[in-house]
Every structure is written in C-alpha cells, then in structure tokens.
Amino acid sequence: MKITDARVFVCSPGRNFVTVKIYTDAGVYGLGDATLNGRELAVVSYLQDHLLACLIGRDPFDTEDIWQYFYKGAYWRRGPVTMAAIGAIDMALWDLKGKALNTPVYNLLGGKSRHQILCYTHANGRDVAETLEKVAALVEKGYQAVRVQSGVPGLENIYGIAEKGRSYEPALRGNRPAEEVWDTAKYLRHVPKLMAQIRDQFGEDLHVLHDSHHRLTPIEAARLGKELEPFHLFWLEDPVAAELQEGFQLIRQHTTTPLAVGEVFNTIFDCHQLITHQLIDYLRVTVSHGGGLTPLKKMAALAEVYHVKMGCHGASDMSPICLAACLHLGIAVNNFGIQEYMGHNDLANEIFPHEYRFERGFLYLTDAPGLGIDFDESSVSSYPYQQAYLPLSRLTDGTLSNW
Numbered sequence: 001m002k003i004t005d006a007r008v009f010v011c012s013p014g015r016n017f018v019t020v021k022i023y024t025d026a027g028v029y030g031l032g033d034a035t036l037n038g039r040e041l042a043v044v045s046y047l048q049d050h051l052l053a054c055l056i057g058r059d060p061f062d063t064e065d066i067w068q069y070f071y072k073g074a075y076w077r078r079g080p081v082t083m084a085a086i087g088a089i090d091m092a093l094w095d096l097k098g099k100a101l102n103t104p105v106y107n108l109l110g111g112k113s114r115h116q117i118l119c120y121t122h123a124n125g126r127d128v129a130e131t132l133e134k135v136a137a138l139v140e141k142g143y144q145a146v147r148v149q150s151g152v153p154g155l156e157n158i159y160g161i162a163e164k165g166r167s168y169e170p171a172l173r174g175n176r177p178a179e180e181v182w183d184t185a186k187y188l189r190h191v192p193k194l195m196a197q198i199r200d201q202f203g204e205d206l207h208v209l210h211d212s213h214h215r216l217t218p219i220e221a222a223r224l225g226k227e228l229e230p231f232h233l234f235w236l237e238d239p240v241a242a243e244l245q246e247g248f249q250l251i252r253q254h255t256t257t258p259l260a261v262g263e264v265f266n267t268i269f270d271c272h273q274l275i276t277h278q279l280i281d282y283l284r285v286t287v288s289h290g291g292g293l294t295p296l297k298k299m300a301a302l303a304e305v306y307h308v309k310m311g312c313h314g315a316s317d318m319s320p321i322c323l324a325a326c327l328h329l330g331i332a333v334n335n336f337g338i339q340e341y342m343g344h345n346d347l348a349n350e351i352f353p354h355e356y357r358f359e360r361g362f363l364y365l366t367d368a369p370g371l372g373i374d375f376d377e378s379s380v381s382s383y384p385y386q387q388a389y390l391p392l393s394r395l396t397d398g399t400l401s402n403w
C-alpha cells in the first residue's frame with residue numbers, strides 16, 4: 001500500500017479544529033487531529049509547508065520509521081507545533097493500518113486490557129453552591145469521577161469557570177489574548193473549604209480531581225497538597241508549571257496527595273525525571289500534542305515501570321479524533337488511570353462522527369476498524385477558521401503570571 005495524498009483541513013464548529021487526512025492507493029484513508037489551541041495555523045503551516053508532501057509514496061504501515069523521519073529528520077526537535085503536526089500524521093497512520101486490517105487500533109496496541117474506560121468530567125460553578133449543584137447533576141448522570149473547580153471569592157474571571165448558562169471554553173475569539181487577574185493567597189484559602197463541602201455532601205466514594213493549572217510555586221503546591229489530604233483527592237493536577245522537573249521533589253516530600261502532570265508536554269524528555277524519580281502518579285500527555293500513538297505507547301511503558309498511570313488530556317480543544325486515539329491507548333495499556341472527558345458540542349459531534357460512547361461514568365469503544373471516527377470535509381467551508389486566543393494571567397500588581 002502506498003500513500004497517494006495528504007491534506008490538512010481547518011474548521012470551526014464553535015472552536016477551531018485542525019484535521020489531517022492521509023489517502024492511499026488502496027482507497028482507505030486515515031485521520032489525525034493536529035489542533036493546538038490558540039496556535040492552530042502554525043501547525044497547519046508546519047504540516048502543509050514541510051511534512052505532508054514527504055509522505056507521498058511511503059508505505060503507511062511504516063509508522064515507526066515515518067515518525068523517526070519527521071522527528072529526527074527535522075534536526076530541530078520537540079516543541080508543541082512540531083509534535084502536534086507529527087502527532088496528527090502518526091494518528092492518521094494508525095487509523096489507516098486499523099482500517100486496512102479491518103480491526104480496531106487497540107488490537108494493534110496489545111488488545112483490550114479492560115472492557116470500559118473510567119472517565120471524569122468538569123464541575124465548574126461560579127461559587128461553591130453552584131459547584132455543588134453541578135457535581136450533583138453529574139453524579140445523577142452516573143459519573144464516578146468529577147473534576148471540581150469553583151470561582152474564588154475576590155477574583156473575577158478565573159481558569160475553568162464558565163459564564164452563566166454556557167459551557168466552558170478557554171480560548172476566546174479576538175485578535176489578542178484576554179487578561180485575567182490572579183491571586184494565589186485567595187485561591188489557597190478557598191480550595192480546602194470547597195473540598196470539605198464536596199466530601200460533606202457526596203461522601204468518600206466519588207473520585208474528586210482538581211486542576212491548579214500551573215499557578216503555584218512548589219512550596220505553595222506542597223501546602224495545598226497537604227491541606228487537601230483529608231479529602232483524599234484522586235489527583236491534584238498541574239500544581240506548578242512543570243518545566244523544572246526537580247521542583248516536584250519539594251512537593252512530593254511534603255504530601256501524599258496524588259499528582260497529575262503533562263497536558264503541555266510533547267516528548268518523553270519533558271517528563272522522564274518525573275517518572276523515573278517517582279515524582280508524579282499520573283501522566284497526562286495526550287496523543288496529539290505528544291507526537292502520536294508511536295511515542296505515547298513508549299511513554300506508557302516507561303511510566304508502567306515506575307508505577308505511574310496514564311490519564312491523557314481530553315479537553316474539548318482536541319477533536320474527537322484525538323479523544324478516540326486516547327481511548328484506544330487507554331483500553332490497551334495495563335497502566336491506564338482515567339480519561340478526561342469534556343465531550344464536544346453537537347455540531348462538532350456531527351462533523352466528527354465517532355464510535356465511542358459515554359454511559360454511566362465510563363466510555364466504551366466498539367470493534368469498528370481503525371480509530372472508529374470520520375470527518376465531514378464540508379465543515380471547512382460552512383464553519384471557517386476563527387482567530388481565538390487562550391487568556392493570560394497577571395498578578396494584582398500587573399506582573400505577568402502563569403495562566
């Protein structure tokens with residue numbers, strides 16, 4: 001089998017998605033997600049101007065060599081733009097292999113290690129009372145794991161909180177980022193109170209997660225982790241910006257609250273010390289931003305040795321194609337932990353028909369070949385690209401901080 005064409009598409013059903021499609025002389029095609037929230041067109045250019053033409057004539061089964069060709073072959077390695085582009089190609093090739101062999105991708109990754117995939121979604125009220133209501137509604141739907149965020153008294157717009165009656169979308173349309181004001185002291189006072197009320201109302205059985213979204217220093221994260229210990233979190237996510245891997249030693253020596261990190265990581269070199277020094281419990285690298293299934297299965301294998309479980313980033317700013325790829329990996333590896341599931345709006349679900357489905361707290365895959373997804377190309381003209389940016393954060397004195 002030979003690759004005959006490869007194209008990239010951008011559509012915006014409520015938010016931007018970048019999709020790669022790889023065609024073959026056997027008639028089957030593969031699909032990959034290349035969306036990088038707020039930086040979409042940089043990935044489109046990288047694919048269009050530098051990678052896609054090099055695929056023509058290649059055998060799509062050679063996923064390892066094609067991955068190395070683009071990774072090592074660029075000389076300029078790593079980084080989110082490069083790795084999202086390579087990730088989309090790799091995902092599309094695994095989809096193609098599955099379709100060509102008429103088998104789901106998970107069968108190529110080791111088969112099923114489980115029949116259902118535990119997932120969590122977000123409860124994000126503007127205050128504690130609204131958050132409690134949202135958690136109650138999710139529990140009603142059967143969720144066994146919920147990520148709990150709430151507005152912080154004294155802070156206006158913060159990460160993770162939707163406007164009234166709208167679902168949360170971090171990237172805002174416009175030609176420059178919105179600015180938010182952040183105050184760590186207020187946040188640190190608020191979160192333990194929030195979690196106390198959650199446990200009070202929902203008991204110990206519910207898995208409770210929380211995302212600090214890179215905002216703390218290691219010693220602040222240590223304090224938060226310690227104060228949250230009585231509430232037995234499933235995980236505390238991104239307590240600090242993780243460029244400094246050794247910073248996690250400071251957090252780890254003070255708290256037994258489990259730590260989850262990795263949604264902004266692109267290669268194993270972003271997290272090898274976190275794994276081998278056992279500084280985290282869950283690795284959140286996702287299939288698209290981490291360069292595809294080829295490197296993700298290697299990361300999962302390294303993580304398994306060090307008792308670290310997988311919990312791939314599954315926000316709605318990756319398309320259903322990426323979520324499907326995460327689910328195929330998640331059902332196959334032994335050290336699966338949990339899958340984030342924000343879901344997508346109805347329009348995105350129509351444009352990307354998919355075989356995975358949610359039922360009472362779990363996601364399920366069928367035995368559809370490949371990744372079990374498709375893409376409606378007419379969305380490109382019906383819902384064209386819209387410029388949008390993730391916000392940025394400043395401290396009360398104007399200092400630029402981590403969003």
Ligand code: GCO
Nearest residue numbers: 037170211213263314315317
């Ligand atoms: C999560 C993430 C997202 C990111 C978003 C940025 O845990 O789901 O933190 O909400 O902020 O993916 O584009």
Ligand code: MG
Nearest residue numbers: 211237238263
């Ligand atoms: Mg996060």
